[in-house]
Amino acid sequence: MTKKNATIYDISKKLNISVATVSRALNNHPRISQATKELVVKTAKEMNYKQNNLAKALKSGETKNVGIIVPFVNTNFFSSVIRGIEEELSTYGYHVIICQSHEDVNIEKKHLNTLLNAQVDGIFMSVSRTTVDTEHIQNILSTSNTPIIFFDRKKDIPGISTVTVDDYRGGYMATTHLIDEGYKNICHFAGDLNLEIYQNRLNGYKQALIDHKLPVKEDNIITTGSSIDAGIEAIKKLWSKKSVPDAIFSSSDFAALGACQELKKRKIKIPEEVAVIGFSNEPFTQFMELPMSSVDQTPVTMGQMAGQVFLDRIKDNSSGVSIEKKVVLKPQIYIRKSSKRK
Incomplete structure (x- = not known):
């Protein structure tokens, strides 16, 4: 049993408790006693139990992953923006997937599709210099609920929030x-x-x-x-x-x-x-x-503000309202x- 990932059914059988109780204990449900929670968690570790994140995402409607597309990561500016986004979102349990377009709109399109297929909760994007036609981005808006936030390099597309410097x-x-x-x-x-x-x-x-x-x-x-x-x-x-x-x-x-x-x-x-x-x-x-x-x-601040705009968008969506925001930072x-x- 320790050589493969166990399931909640295996834990249920070993402890002789219901599958529902195991699931609630692992998710820290308030109706489950602290003693039962500790026993289930201890047993889960011993049996090499790994939570099925995909199943959890399907159930909750969110993956806690976001995508970031930049032209390159090897400049202080873009790496600092990424840092700002990570700092703002990590507190809320989000992880980032970083993609480089290498200033190529075709690579940019592929990354967008990959991130959408991975069911990310949002996409932060600084467009490539070869991104003239924005049909691939507009298609996402019409076919997906995944929010897109532009930072630094943007295109004026209705429905997309932006964070830029003046x-x-x-x-x-x-x-x-x-x-x-x-x-x-x-x-x-x-x-x-x-x-x-x-x-x-x-x-x-x-x-x-x-x-x-x-x-x-x-x-x-x-x-x-x-x-x-x-x-x-x-x-x-x-x-x-x-x-x-x-x-x-x-x-x-x-x-x-x-x-x-x-x-x-x-x-x-x-x-x-x-x-x-x-x-x-x-x-x-x-x-x-x-x-x-x-x-x-102020790239770190730009990243943090982009993260805040995303969190606000998620909150707005949950209330049935979608607000487009335009944040412009003052340069120094x-x-x-x-x-x-x-």
């Missing part, structure tokens, strides 16, 4: 800081403009220039990837022109790091000749030889040596 405000703050430090010819590494977060950062950059009576130069807006190599290539492109910028606001810390490396290689002084500020406040920014300014997205700016000239 990227427009972050772009505005970063650009205004550079202007306040005396920089006038400010370049922007815009990121992938298929994603709303980068559009908002670009719009914040533009508005800050307009509000401070500075021209918006299209030549100063460079579409880049969010990588070190992308930042290096952007500097090469900029320095091939007649007019070079005196400051760079990058929508990505990694592209900003690449820019710093290439500027140093060219013996261009930071921040005396060119200032650099990034976005996301990755841990490496404060430990660089020349610490780099950056806009913080960390000023370091890379952009502080005054």
